[in-house]
Amino acid sequence: MLDLMPSLNEWRPAVSGQQCAVATIVSASGSVPRPPGTSMVVSDSGEVLGSLSGGCVEGAVVGAALEAMRDGGSRLETFGYSAEDAFAAGLTCGGELEVHIQPLGSRSGALQLEALRGFPAGADGALALIRRVDADGGGGIVVPDPAAFSAAHSAELAALLGLHVRHDASAMLAAAAQLEPLLRGGHTGLVRLAPADGCAGRVFGMGVPDAVAPVATLPHAEPVTLLVESRLPPARMLVFGANDFGAALLPAAKLLGYRVTLCDARPAFAAQQRFSVADEVVTDWPHCYLAAEAAAGRVDGRSVVCVLTHDPKFDVPLLRTALGLELAYVGAMGSRRSHRQRVDSLLEAGVVPERLARLHSPIGLDLGAVTPAEVAVSITAELIAARNQRAGGTPAAGCAPLKDGSGPIHRSAGRSTAAKHKEAGHKEAGHEEAKHKEAGHSETAHQEIAWT
Template sequence: MLELAADLLPLLRAGQTVATITVAGVARSAPRGVGSAMAVTRDARVIGSISGGCVEGDAVALALAALARGTGDAARFGFTDDQAFAAGLACGGTIDAVISVVSPTDAVARDALERAAADRPAAIGIVASGPGAGTLVPHDPVPESALHDDLLVVAAPRRPRLVILGAGEHAATLSRVAAASGFAVSVCDVWDTLVTEERFPEADERVCALPHEYLRQLDERGELDERTAVCVLTHDLRLDIPALQTALALPVGFVGAMGARRTVARRAQLLRESGVADADLARLHSPLGLDLAGVTPAETAIAVLAEIVAARRGGSGLPLRAGTGALHPRASVSASASASASASASRESILSSSEHSIGCSLDE
């Protein structure tokens, strides 16, 4: 639920009560991981998702029922292979979820959501089963969401940071796609006419400074770590070289620089001459981006972000059709959830049970 902080806080501040549905466990293949969430208001407005769309309708019904009761619940959304085939679904996955009723006066929820919205490490505990299912309890920040016995701990670590050095058109489009992908974006350029809110409305920070000096400032502020990516888009060797010297000496997870192959070779030579070791040069992603044969700045930005994501997540960068095995992470569903009901069970009987097991069938 913390991933929805920016949307939930205005509703709570306006005095609205909402229901959240949070993934507590998945089995086989499921598109969203543990901790993923959606929310539903009393007027059936839906925020977020917990699947690829096949269980959201049932989740909304359960959320509205929880709002009417004023208490939470637990649910299992699952499919047998036969049911998945009949519904046109190939995933055959199972999702365990817990439904919470969040009121404007819930201090535990408000505190965790405020921290998450401010990009500070946050976590919240959710009772995953039993009579108290859905109850929210305080929890210290943790690196990732996980189910511990009957307590689901939902984590909201700080967003990964993307530092863009250079403020040309490629930088502007990269800022947009990175912000939409959940990165905290910082942009730096020596020209104040380029680093403007109008050109970079999504950026969290816009700075006019020498790029290498800005990197040192971020390091001194303790804002760089292994989840940080640095992209040098200055197209000026006088700025590129000191910026890359500095970046490659910092504990960041990704350093990339845009440029044609001739520029890349010349830049590598200058970096070696300036004392950068070959081991550090090997960390440099340049030319920057996956080979998508893109032409426009937007297509180039997608290629750059794709390489950053692949490096962060350990992806191959190959088309999914070239691989084998599950597309989504696998995890065990919680033992506390009920067994999956058959597709022929009526919706009324499903929704009236204390722990629901719902399939997605086209004949309903």
């Protein structure tokens, strides 16, 4: 729903006050086009904003949404593949979706369209939405700063759960223990809170392992189910090198959603108009700039560093600094010969082999890339593989062409926050290997997170 909220301010049915319903994927299994949290808004005149499956089930969802607006009740619809009924709405890819359909503002306590239209997004784009998707509730709250949100002390959240912040402090603390990992991690997931005589709550979410949480005893006969969607500020990519390769990488990185900084020590090179696509252009010595950004807390475990300068006087001090930080990815351009020389220099500078094994050098997947645009694709392909825990390069490592693979195309999106902050699947390299070989890759087990 977060992706659609900005469009509601200009969507004609919402602006004109038409009755609307929202349909949201709350569970997905097998091969499905879109993940949980994906939403579609339907007006009472049948106009649609958004898409759930690219066309497979939209018609049936629109029909169910119109029925929900007529009777005022929410519902849960399941869509899968049916070989027996050729005319049934379903997913030809073989997966299964559960779709929660809810009228907006049609009854007391319902999610209000105006609240979604006027959401107070954070200045950095951070935003979260917590919605009731169980049979007994349909409201929701917008959270403009999910990283700092204190669930245990939120009167809005307490009202959504039918609790009181002070009188039900233990239940609020238990609910916070389940909600805050999703909110602060920028994840989407379901949280189930037990009724007064129920069992422990459980979190099901992208990026958060299934975990039994403290019991949040609630004044309901059935468990309360919350859908949490959280978005953090964009992760940063720091590109070092004002050259043709840097110019090609900037727009490619923007497509992946990074906030991109270009840094080069040479003012005449950094000032070129072709680098204006970057969110910011900095003239500074690369290692000094990175160290200052790290000290100020402006890089973190989601940040990416791409070293394209291909000059030892810049590369070695910069990589020494970068490999001392907990970053999502550090890559450096150069031939295998220059990589070996770079490794020797880094070892002499005191970088330990275990840290060197985290370096992607030569940078990118082996796609046969030659031109700057092709190299940009190679780098971004390796970035996607790294952040999705697919180690790169060979069919055995999981980055073979799709036509040569087997099993589901879409793996579970869930993995732990710690795993997101680590490099995907690198071997420990010995001292000699670190000096004379490119760091190898090994496949790591991909953590499956269950949705129900």
